[in-house]
Amino acid sequence: MTLLALGRPFWPLFLHVFGAMSLFGATATAALLAWAAWRRPVPVLARSTFWSLLLVALPAWVIMRADGQWIYSNEGFSGDNDPSWLGIGFTVADIGLIVLLVSTGLAYWWQRSGNAVAARVVAGLTTLYLAALVVAWLAMSAKWN
Amino acid sequence: MLAAQWLLAFHITGGFLLLGGAVAAGALNVLALRAQKPSEIALLLGLVRFVVPLIGLGALLTLVLGLWLVHHDGFSYGAFWVWAAVVLWVIGNALGGRGGRIQERAREEAQRCAAEGDVSTDRLRELLRDPAGNAMSWGSGVAILLVLVLMIWKPGS
Numbered sequence: 053m054t055l056l057a058l059g060r061p062f063w064p065l066f067l068h069v070f071g072a073m074s075l076f077g078a079t080a081t082a083a084l085l086a087w088a089a090w091r092r093p094v095p096v097l098a099r100s101t102f103w104s105l106l107l108v109a110l111p112a113w114v115i116m117r118a119d120g121q122w123i124y125s126n127e128g129f130s131g132d133n134d135p136s137w138l139g140i141g142f143t144v145a146d147i148g149l150i151v152l153l154v155s156t157g158l159a160y161w162w163q164r165s166g167n168a169v170a171a172r173v174v175a176g177l178t179t180l181y182l183a184a185l186v187v188a189w190l191a192m193s194a195k196w197n
Numbered sequence: 198m199l200a201a202q203w204l205l206a207f208h209i210t211g212g213f214l215l216l217g218g219a220v221a222a223g224a225l226n227v228l229a230l231r232a233q234k235p236s237e238i239a240l241l242l243g244l245v246r247f248v249v250p251l252i253g254l255g256a257l258l259t260l261v262l263g264l265w266l267v268h269h270d271g272f273s274y275g276a277f278w279v280w281a282a283v284v285l286w287v288i289g290n291a292l293g294g295r296g297g298r299i300q301e302r303a304r305e306e307a308q309r310c311a312a313e314g315d316v317s318t319d320r321l322r323e324l325l326r327d328p329a330g331n332a333m334s335w336g337s338g339v340a341i342l343l344v345l346v347l348m349i350w351k352p353g354s
């Protein structure tokens with residue numbers, strides 16, 4: 053992370069990266085729990101998926117996104133001719149909120165109803181979002197343009 | 198794209214796997230602590246085994262590519278933030294490994310209890326709330342977080 057940090061204020065970058073890494077971990081946890089339910093549909097998996105998304109993934113998303121915006125403002129980007137990596141990062145982040153909210157809602161429904169379809173949709177959505185997060189961090193750290 | 202950009206991208210990938218994996222393992226442990234039945238505890242702690250290879254790969258990528266980048270970018274290996282990060286990396290991984298072994302014992306005990314009527318025992322509760330085991334696991338997380346602080350702050354550079 054050496055080049056990434058040079059000449060930038062500490063807090064916004066630290067919180068942005070920490071939020072993104074925690075978001076990845078929380079989404080991976082939710083995906084793992086939801087996939088595990090495919091083979092063992094027990095209530096504890098539904099409950100755990102819901103709380104992982106609500107208490108870890110969503111707060112981590114807020115930290116990541118808010119501090120991303122802080123860095124964006126500090127570095128004087130205007131929206132005109134912004135680099136591609138920035139667009140990829142914002143797109144994945146903003147679509148990601150919808151994916152997370154839908155997944156959290158479905159996990160709640162799964163917890164209440166025990167519906168296996170909800171579990172499978174949560175597993176699929178969180179896995180897709182994990183893949184999108186990988187693309188976003190590669191684009192942002194390697195500065196794809 | 199420059200080789201250095203790819204090095205950095207994969208170094209950061211290692212960071213995501215290491216810290217993200219630590220978050221996932223921590224979340225599964227907290228969920229296991231809150232679970233009621235031994236069968237649930239065994240299931241949740243059993244899922245940590247899928248996270249461990251990601252943490253191992255992340256640990257390897259951060260160290261190897263990190264040291265490579267220090268050389269590539271012209272930093273000194275004697276700089277405080279470099280050697281302190283390496284020391285914290287070693288401490289974090291050692292504590293995580295030790296804490297993980299206690300959690301593995303808890304998982305085995307939970308599995309045994311699940312097979313014998315799914316009733317919790319004092320031994321299982323003791324293992325789950327083992328102060329040394331929990332301190333090592335949380336200490337590991339703090340050490341890895343401090344590595345991230347050093348990577349971004351770079352005091353003295």
